Amino acid sequence: MAIPARPALPALDVSPAVRTLILGLGGFLGSIAALVLIGLVLTQTEEAFTWSGYWQQVVSGLAQGAIFASLALALVLIYRATDILNFAQGEMATFTTYIAWSLMNHMSYWPAFALTLVLAFIGGAAIERTIIRPVEHRPEIVVVIVTIGLLIALNGLVAWIWNPEVKAFDSPFPNRTTEIGGVVVAIQDLGVLGVTLVTVILLWAFFRFTALGLVMRAVANSQDASRLLGVRVGWMLALGWGLAAVLGAIAGMMAAPSVFLDPNMMLIILIYSFAAAVLGGIDSPVGAIVGGLVLGVLINLLGTYVDFIGGDLRLPAALVVLLIVLLIRPQGLFGHKVVRRV
Amino acid sequence: MPLLELKDVHARYGPIRALHGVSLTVDEGEVVAILGANGAGKTTTLRSISSMARTSGEIRYGGKRIARRSPEYVARQGVAHVPEGRGLFPELTVWENLRMGGVAGRGAFETEVKRVMGYFPWIERRRDQPAATLSGGEQQMLALGRALVSRPRLLMLDEPSLGLAPTIVRELFATVKRLNEEESLTVLVVEQNATIALEVASRAYVLEVGKVAVEGTSDELRRHEGVRKSYLGY
């Protein structure tokens, strides 16, 4: 791949790490500022507005957004590695969550959780090697249909193995609320945020500091260049799918306590996650996380404070917002502009 | 036994035939050049050796048949291919690119990378820079360095002089010559710049329309009238 040559950066420039830190901090503070601003606007427009109620919605929106972020991250991971949009990501997550449910009938939560992640990893890698590998280089539309077929098959499989009745799913976090700075938050929400944070940090560390992570990043940059260096690209892709499946399993197990276990539980979440991934930029992991969190907060606030939208029009409303963003910035918030080379 | 041997290799990209029966050999310790105009099939020849193109015909490396093995397999046998456009990982840093060279290499990364930094001292200063921000010459040198980290038996370079200033090109080829002399590295270099290629190579093949048109030692080719007129400019 031809890389445009640029003159060397002057030695005085700030190192990339510091730059990222500054941008991250700025983004974080900017988001807080934006939220405060929105709150101020709402004090004028809403009669029953309370700040504590507002922040409660924000936190619960963040928790929901964390689930979107996890699944969106899985989608982005696979897209970066293989240029494939995996429509079956949600159903893979559902399947593994059901497995967790079965395991939890025999062992306590965290061991079952861990074992599920292992099984998810193996399952994801296996799917890549058997079903996706033959169609990897076929036209986009063919791969789309294959993942859709996988979606339908897994959905049916779940209903067949475990019956389609709605089931309850345990949460490791107590069903209480606690108070932080005058704001009432559910421990469940904090737990979800915590687990997601740990997951993201571990994933980041894996890609940044391990040899395997480096190789996977290289493969995502250029499969051909990796091949010429002797990398077994096929196995790296399987690894990517395995990791994505793990992320999906985490998303599923975090969502299940609140949305309850049923074969279709991840379908709507998949759509939100898809939207979050595209919003953030389909090739940007940071974008997936930011997109997920933003979307979670957005739909919560829209649903609570805009009467017209209420509970049922949240999804269309979120999608309208997404479309507006995409029209202004087609590559998403953090994505790279696609340059058409002839 | 030659290190590399191609016998009557045909190659195609989909319906387009690029090579129509190319035969060549490279002995261990040689520097051999492949010359020719754009579209003659030079890049395709290297890609065929690396198994990145569909081929028929025989390709032997160190006596083993590598014709229809995977590119990863060929690379792991000690064939380092620096492709057209360098094949760097643009978002990875200089250091990370080098590290990738050591993934399937035959030597220990720590030792090899020290050796490479001996040839390109500036790398130490630019370790954490993303590869995409380097200048053209630096990228080419990084690509070469990365290939060397894997301690290859055969180094294949595809148009290393492309887009580079003449002084950088000289420097690059001087380094290649040094590598060949000091470490007996076998080199197969594809070049449009026939002049500089023939200075470094001992033998060369001239490809035209997917076939070997002329072959011989550098001296023979420099005296060859057709080659002189079409590729050397005098």
Next chain:
Amino acid sequence: MNVVDRNLGRAIGPALFLAAAVLVILLPRFMGEFRLLQFTLVAIYVIALLGLNILTGYSGQISLGHGAFVGVGAYTAALLSLGRPGLEAFQLDPPSWIPLGDGMRPIFTIPIAALVTGLFGLLIGVPALRLGGISLALATLAIAVSFPIVMKRFAEVTGGGGGINLNLPETPFGWDISTRHWLFYEAWVTAGIVFLAAWLLTRGRIGRAWRAIRDGEVAAVSSGVNPALYKTFAFGVSAAFAGAAGALLAIETAYVNPDTFPVGISILLLASAVIGGLGSLAGAVFGALLYVFLPIYAQKPPIFSFEFADQAPGVVFGVFLIVIMLLLPGGVAHFFRALVVAARTGRFRRRSRTSELA
């Protein structure tokens, strides 16, 4: 290829069309009412898939929202059929700025529904230009997902969750055939008209422009094709066809309801189009047959009957999709065409050129 061969090749299309026409006229005599209904649905989905084929197969824009277009057509036809007085009988009170007559016959509702949906499609087509493959897929998916929700929400126009009931139309001209039989003809005649329209569009300049855009937009521009115009037009045409299909659906089933058009419909339509064969009008026919009959056979496969399939039709269906894509990536239509070519030239090409979408 000698002259006889080529003329034979040209004759196959019209010959098949004529054969189909004869079948349509004669078959109802041999079919029970239920079968008639099924094959009426096939006609309806042929129309819808012709539209989707034009959008995704010829002009290369992936759409996961086709079901919404069908739904728009269905609701438009339903509202027009009942007219304001009819709707009032259901306690529905659409705002007065919506032009509804007193109740129209299908001969009017179908084209108007097609027109309305076509305009809707053009409206979508304009912003769609800005969005690339993935984003467009998401945007169309968003529309498909939102459609039933929006229909439920604006209940005063659409009847909300309860939907709208229509009266089955009477057989005209005093013919002595059942209503089902008449609807069968109505659907297939419309399908025939739409097929001809699609054929004319795709073989002419417009079709060539679409294919050029699909195969390489930058190259198309340098050939003087304005992609924006043709892509938007493709959206409009495809939506219009879907709207006609939707109108027929409303008339045929005499009932519209938001849950008839969930997002699954859009996905299944796309899957059917791809399996039938994109970039080929015959593919729409195969796809429609698949769409109507596969779910039934997924539940009770005629070859092997195992309990599994009874309990998990989804698994059979999903596996079928995967296997077909592995074996016949160009779709069924391409497979048959490749067979014909193979018979003549002795060479079999598994992949079609038209399945090489960017």
